[in-house]
Amino acid sequence: MSSNTARLLVKNIGHLVTMNATRDILRGAWLTAENGFITAFGTGTPPADFASVSGVTVHDARGGIATPGLINTHHHFYQTMARAYTPGNNLPLLPWLAHMNKLWKPFTSDDLYVASKLAMAEMMLTGCTTTSDHHYVVPAGSGDNFAAQFRAAADLGVRFHCARGSMDVPSKLIGDWAIQTADEIMNDVVRLHREYHDPAPGSYRQVFLAPCAATSASKPLLVESARYAKEHGLGLHSHCAETIEEDDFSLEKFGVRPLEYFAECGWDFEGVWFAHGIHFTDAEVKWLGDRRIGVAHCPYANMRLGSGICRVGDLQRAGAKVAIGVDGSASNDSGHVLGELRQALMLARVRYGAGAMSALDAIALGTSGGADLLRRPDLGSLEIGKCADLAIFPEIDLHSSGCENPVDALIICWSRQVESLIVGGRVRIAQGRFLDHDLDALIADHTGRARRIHAAL
Numbered sequence: 376m377s378s379n380t381a382r383l384l385v386k387n388i389g390h391l392v393t394m395n396a397t398r399d400i401l402r403g404a405w406l407t408a409e410n411g412f413i414t415a416f417g418t419g420t421p422p423a424d425f426a427s428v429s430g431v432t433v434h435d436a437r438g439g440i441a442t443p444g445l446i447n448t449h450h451h452f453y454q455t456m457a458r459a460y461t462p463g464n465n466l467p468l469l470p471w472l473a474h475m476n477k478l479w480k481p482f483t484s485d486d487l488y489v490a491s492k493l494a495m496a497e498m499m500l501t502g503c504t505t506t507s508d509h510h511y512v513v514p515a516g517s518g519d520n521f522a523a524q525f526r527a528a529a530d531l532g533v534r535f536h537c538a539r540g541s542m543d544v545p546s547k548l549i550g551d552w553a554i555q556t557a558d559e560i561m562n563d564v565v566r567l568h569r570e571y572h573d574p575a576p577g578s579y580r581q582v583f584l585a586p587c588a589a590t591s592a593s594k595p596l597l598v599e600s601a602r603y604a605k606e607h608g609l610g611l612h613s614h615c616a617e618t619i620e621e622d623d624f625s626l627e628k629f630g631v632r633p634l635e636y637f638a639e640c641g642w643d644f645e646g647v648w649f650a651h652g653i654h655f656t657d658a659e660v661k662w663l664g665d666r667r668i669g670v671a672h673c674p675y676a677n678m679r680l681g682s683g684i685c686r687v688g689d690l691q692r693a694g695a696k697v698a699i700g701v702d703g704s705a706s707n708d709s710g711h712v713l714g715e716l717r718q719a720l721m722l723a724r725v726r727y728g729a730g731a732m733s734a735l736d737a738i739a740l741g742t743s744g745g746a747d748l749l750r751r752p753d754l755g756s757l758e759i760g761k762c763a764d765l766a767i768f769p770e771i772d773l774h775s776s777g778c779e780n781p782v783d784a785l786i787i788c789w790s791r792q793v794e795s796l797i798v799g800g801r802v803r804i805a806q807g808r809f810l811d812h813d814l815d816a817l818i819a820d821h822t823g824r825a826r827r828i829h830a831a832l
């Protein structure tokens with residue numbers, strides 16, 4: 376079986392979860408794609424004329440559940456090398472950051488390549504076909520960090536949205552070795568925009584501006600980032616409303632709440648999205664909704680750090696875009712995208728009650744919701760003309776055996792890995808394994824590098 380032909384037929388799909396406007400689910404389905412985009416789908420026998428054309432890759436879904444490829448909207452790939460880091464394992468956000476941030480002085484772009492590859496491989500095995508990464512630690516002499524990330528994504532064949540992170544203000548949380556000047560940052564943004572950003576349908580590479588936080592980015596940098604993003608139609612991203620301490624810091628230093636400060640800096644248009652968004656007031660929720668600003672909901676990290684519960688239902692009702700993010704691997708401490716959707720469902724029910732979020736609502740956070748937030752109308756649902764990105768999960772596994780509703784079980788039962796993964800009409804994972812990557816070798820390389828970084832401290 377070749378994974379590189381331009382025509383693809385996926386047959387024997389047990390449940391095709393389209394996530395279209397009416398959330399149609401087809402049983403006993405097939406799907407065809409050409410040059411990366413979906414051309415047809417239906418139930419019953421696949422079209423014989425398509426299958427008979429030479430050069431068609433025929434992929435057997437083995438009765439699995441196919442969803443649109445999952446979309447992750449917030450991560451810090453480099454933190455895969457600081458999972459379960461003892462000094463921070465039982466701390467809230469700020470003291471945890473102060474410990475974890477000490478690790479990165481010897482970090483290089485080669486390390487980031489491996490960390491990015493591991494983070495993306497982990498997520499692909501859990502259904503992800505498009506991911507953003509918010510990388511903001513750029514030690515002097517560490518090499519071209521963002522080129523390394525684009526290279527890792529291209530090697531794996533996953534769609535990558537680079538949220539070019541930045542810090543230009545010294546802080547108690549991280550050494551001066553990690554920060555750059557605002558001019559250095561903006562010059563690099565322009566370079567990355569020119570070299571990598573592809574806005575066309577089917578794009579595999581996009582660039583966003585992403586100052587780390589109002590605590591570590593100067594007002595001129597926040598203002599210039601917003602101006603550049605707006606002028607060029609690029610996304611704009613940062614952390615906001617993750618902790619109560621952030622409110623206190625902002626009021627003391629800037630005299631306003633964190634979101635008001637971002638608004639003062641021009642972060643007030645569609646295309647902006649914030650990670651976490653837990654501690655917004657009613658007025659702030661309305662302000663976000665009125666502007667269709669997005670929130671990357673990171674339930675696992677929010678629970679792990681005891682940060683609080685995002686008001687997902689209120690934000691959605693107000694009109695804000697809400698999507699899923701696994702957040703950095705050191706505050707999760709894993710990047711299981713399907714599992715993150717399960718956590719979103721559970722946490723919504725903790726806050727709002729058992730009727731707050733259905734399994735399909737949770738899947739929407741990771742599909743149509745992610746596409747809306749990243750402004751990718753070519754992604755997020757399985758419809759003719761959309762990208763042929765499919766996550767195909769086994770219909771039944773040990774943890775869901777005996778279920779009556781396999782699609783609900785995908786979220787309500789314990790989270791599983793994919794049976795296969797297709798990105799842009801190309802099969803990347805089949806029978807639970809990468810077709811062209813040695814995962815064991817990647818884990819060994821990654822573990823060795825992480826241990827050297829831990830030992831260097």
Ligand SMILES: [Zn+2]
Pocket residue numbers: 449450451509614650702703
């Ligand atoms: Zn984050």
